[in-house]
Amino acid sequence: MNGILIANILTVIGQLVVFYASTRHEKGEILRIQIVSMLLMSSASLILKGYSAIVMDAVAIARNVLSIHGISFRGLPYIFIAVAIVFGVLFNNRGFLGLFPIFANVAQSLIFLDKKATTRQIQLVCSFASACWAVYNFAIAAYAGTFFDAVNAISYLYSAMKKR
Secondary structure, rough: HHHHHHHHHHHHHHHHHHHHHHOOOOOOHHHHHHHHHHHHHHHHHHHOOOHHHHHHHHHHHHHHHHHOOOOOOOOHHHHHHHHHHHHHHHHHHHHHHHHHHHHHHHHHHHOOOOOOOOHHHHHHHHHHHHHHHHHHHHHHHHHHHHHHEEEHHHHHHHHHHHHO
């Protein structure tokens, strides 16, 4: 029981960081803030034995770092997608629900590594990804994450619609 409590506290902190990222309007800033949240969430996932989430966070951190530094080449998004799918499936211990972090990661890999992606497009994809994470967090008993991811999905969507 203590593990679930600690993991949910880490999740709350990580989710507050994600919420802050959803209010930013610059691609690099969003990505840097998300890295901090991913480290916190990975710690919670480790405690809750959500292994596919840890793998997705590691892939996402690498993807965000490259995107922040403008490193991209033809085929790079597909390398990240392949790594996410292969290792996500290998480490999936939650059945179909364990695929939701993979869905989120694939969508974000496509948009974050697209140098032409607008902030609005990033926010829309982050909304979808947050919805995927809400489902997964419920499956691993990260209930605080479920709540916050649902709120983040709405926040990203609201910010994207405001930019119309």
